Amino acid sequence: MTRFSELGLAPQLQSTLDSLGYQEATAIQAKAIPLVLKGRDLMAAAQTGTGKTAAFTLPLLEKLSIGGKAGSNAVRALILVPTRELAEQVMQAVQKYTGELPLRSYAVYGGVSINPQMMAMRKGMDILVATPGRLLDLYRNNAVKFSELQYLVLDEADRMLDLGFAGELDEIFCAIPRKRQTLLFSATFSQRVKDMAAMMLRDPLSVEVSAPNSAADTLQQWLIPLDKKRKTECLQQLVSRNAGKQILIFVKTRKSVDELENLFIADGLSVAGIHGEKSQAARMNAMQSFKSSEVQLLIATDVAARGLDVEELPLVINLELPVNAEDYIHRIGRSGRKGNTGEAISLVCADEVQQLATIENMLGQLIERRPQPDFEATHKVPETALGGIIVKKPKKEKKKLIPGSGNSMANAARKPANSRSGSGLRMFDHSEEGGTKSAGNRPDRRRPRKKK
Numbered sequence: 001m002t003r004f005s006e007l008g009l010a011p012q013l014q015s016t017l018d019s020l021g022y023q024e025a026t027a028i029q030a031k032a033i034p035l036v037l038k039g040r041d042l043m044a045a046a047q048t049g050t051g052k053t054a055a056f057t058l059p060l061l062e063k064l065s066i067g068g069k070a071g072s073n074a075v076r077a078l079i080l081v082p083t084r085e086l087a088e089q090v091m092q093a094v095q096k097y098t099g100e101l102p103l104r105s106y107a108v109y110g111g112v113s114i115n116p117q118m119m120a121m122r123k124g125m126d127i128l129v130a131t132p133g134r135l136l137d138l139y140r141n142n143a144v145k146f147s148e149l150q151y152l153v154l155d156e157a158d159r160m161l162d163l164g165f166a167g168e169l170d171e172i173f174c175a176i177p178r179k180r181q182t183l184l185f186s187a188t189f190s191q192r193v194k195d196m197a198a199m200m201l202r203d204p205l206s207v208e209v210s211a212p213n214s215a216a217d218t219l220q221q222w223l224i225p226l227d228k229k230r231k232t233e234c235l236q237q238l239v240s241r242n243a244g245k246q247i248l249i250f251v252k253t254r255k256s257v258d259e260l261e262n263l264f265i266a267d268g269l270s271v272a273g274i275h276g277e278k279s280q281a282a283r284m285n286a287m288q289s290f291k292s293s294e295v296q297l298l299i300a301t302d303v304a305a306r307g308l309d310v311e312e313l314p315l316v317i318n319l320e321l322p323v324n325a326e327d328y329i330h331r332i333g334r335s336g337r338k339g340n341t342g343e344a345i346s347l348v349c350a351d352e353v354q355q356l357a358t359i360e361n362m363l364g365q366l367i368e369r370r371p372q373p374d375f376e377a378t379h380k381v382p383e384t385a386l387g388g389i390i391v392k393k394p395k396k397e398k399k400k401l402i403p404g405s406g407n408s409m410a411n412a413a414r415k416p417a418n419s420r421s422g423s424g425l426r427m428f429d430h431s432e433e434g435g436t437k438s439a440g441n442r443p444d445r446r447r448p449r450k451k452k
Contacts, residue, residue, distance in 0.1 A: 002030035008037060010062055016099030017058075026051040027209035033059050036183060041204040043184045043197055050209070052185045053093045056153050060127065061094075063151070065101050070124030073144060077151040078176070079129045080169075082159040083303055084109040084280055085287060090155060091129045103127065110134045111280035118143040132160065132168040139175060146176045153183045157197075158190045158326055173200055190326065219335055219342045222368040223356070225381040228349040232263070234375050235319055238345065239264070239297065245314045246290070249299045250331050252320045254278075260299045260319075274300040302327050318346040321355040325362045350379040357384045 001024045004017050017023075025033070028046035035042055036059035046052055060077050070076050079094075081087050091107035098105060105127040108117045114137060121128075121143045128135075128144070138144040154160070160169065182201050186193070197204060226234055239247060251257055254275035261273035272286035272295045283303070290298040302322060316335045322328050335342030346367070348356055360366050366384060371377070382389055 001025070004029075007033045009033070009058060010065060012065070012099065012101055013058060013062060013097070016097060019099075020096070022054075026055075028052055028207070029055045029058075031207045031209060032056065032185075035205055035207070036060070036181075037062060039181055041182045041201040042207060043189065043194075043201065043204050044207040045186060045189050046207075046209045052155070053090055054097065056155075056183050056185055057090075057094050057097050060151055060153070061097060061101060061103065064103055064126050070104065070126050070148060071145075072124050073121050073142070074124045074148040075128045075144060075146060076125070076148055077127045077153070078135075078146075078149055079127065079153040079155060080132060080135070080160070080172070081129060081155045082131065082165065084111055084131060085274075085283065085303060086156065087129050087131055088284065088287075094127055094129065105129070108134050108138060109280075110137075111283075114138070114141075132165045132172060136168055136171060139172075149176050149180060151181050151183070152176060153185065155185050157184050158186055158193045159330075161190070161192050161196070169196075218340060219332060219344055221332060221344045221346075222370050223346040223348045224372055224375065225348055225369055226372070226375040226377050227379055228351060230375055231319055231347045231349065232260070234347055234372065235260075235317065236263075236267070237372075237374075238317060239269070242315055245296075246293060247297050247315045247317060248290075248313060248334050249297060249317045249319055250322070251299065251301060252322070254301060256319070257299050257301060264297055264299075269297055270295040271297040271299065274298065274303055276301065276303055302331070312340050314342060316342070316344045318344070321346060321348060321352045321359065323355070325355070325358045328359045329362075348381055350377070350381050353382045353384065353389055356381075357389045360384055361386055 004022055004025050005014060007025060007030070009017070026046075027050065028044060029051050032042060032044050032055040036056060044052065044055065046055075056079075064076060068076070079090055081090055087107045087109045091105065094105045103126040104123060106117075106120055106125045107129040108121075109131040110133055114134070117134070117138060118141065121138060130138075135144065139146075160166075182204075184193070184197055184201070184204075224234060235249070249260065251260065254277050257273040257275045261271055264271040272289050274283050274286050278286075286295075286298065289295045313335045316332050318328070318331060322331065332342075332344035335344060346356075356367070364386070366386065369381075
């Protein structure tokens with residue numbers, strides 16, 4: 001293991017790390033920090049919870065502390081993140097590592113009033129953490145200037161592309177100086193991110209400290225195959241079975257968050273919910289309450305898949321699998337962080353088998369199935385294999401004929417009324433008089449001609 005004292009950080013930073021109890025660097029920190037200090041552009045991939053934020057923040061603080069101060073409305077180092085929650089988490093880490101260094105830092109994101117942010121930016125910021133949309137709002141209002149920008153960090157770039165920030169990122173890249181140091185840090189690197197990196201990084205170095213798109217070794221993953229209609233009942237049983245443990249439950253829609261929140265509150269449990277339609281204040285309060293162990297259950301959409309750092313979270317439950325396979329890695333990565341053990345359970349129905357197969361192919365392993373005695377699936381979840389899905393075709397049943405019927409009316413009656421039989425199309429009229437008459441026997445409903 002590499003100690004922080006061996007990485008060439010300034011005495012003030014080293015003193016702050018000592019006070020925080022940081023002695024041994026993680027693998028990503030040990031590899032990335034020296035390269036960032038040398039001024040190299042970097043693409044760094046590591047499992048979530050392995051200290052990526054410190055890996056780019058510490059060397060930036062070192063370089064920013066050497067000289068210079070940000071002018072009015074100017075930014076010296078910019079950290080772009082996809083969500084408000086992650087912006088707050090990164091900001092807290094930056095302020096924690098800054099310690100006594102005379103550096104200013106701030107976070108800007110949507111969902112709150114822009115006016116206080118505009119006022120704060122007048123002083124200039126050494127480090128600005130921002131979501132792309134709110135950053136552009138400030139830039140268009142001349143509240144942010146990029147003329148002094150020296151460092152750009154993209155944290156969770158793959159998620160920004162998934163959320164549709166590609167156009168906003170292009171606009172930001174056009175506005176910032178070309179001469180800069182650029183760092184990309186993420187747990188997953190899709191091909192889209194690699195293509196983007198090729199255009200915006202200069203001769204970058206690539207660092208991977210584990211297999212890409214992999215989960216931590218300290219995290220146990222398994223799934224329960226069951227029918228969709230019984231998922232909530234099974235979830236309640238899992239929560240009851242893990243009474244006393246903090247549990248993070250992921251769902252796909254805000255409606256599911258609200259319904260489950262009300263359900264568990266009625267069960268007498270302490271619970272909070274997070275989704276994109278809740279106010280930023282409510283979201284931050286829910287996150288903080290969960291991190292401080294004030295609530296047992298946190299029910300969330302993927303807005304909490306990144307940006308929630310609970311060091312000893314024992315259990316994550318996926319009530320529904322995510323649409324994007326990469327989000328599965330980030331969801332389960334909330335548990336088993338920083339060497340702690342954790343568990344991730346997914347409730348999977350037959351409709352989700354394609355998503356399951358995609359996730360398993362990304363992981364490079366099949367997820368263990370543990371059917372529960374009380375929740376055996378009526379609609380079986382097809383078997384999966386790396387590279388695809390194994391679908392067992394049901395045997396075709398032979399049609400039973402009524403003995404001696406041949407092509408009689410007994411078999412013809414099995415066909416729909418307007419089907420072809422013999423050489424012609426037979427039509428039927430269900431008239432008000434009752435009974436079924438052939439078209440040829442319909443009563444003449446034409447009005448009689450008036451006599452002249």
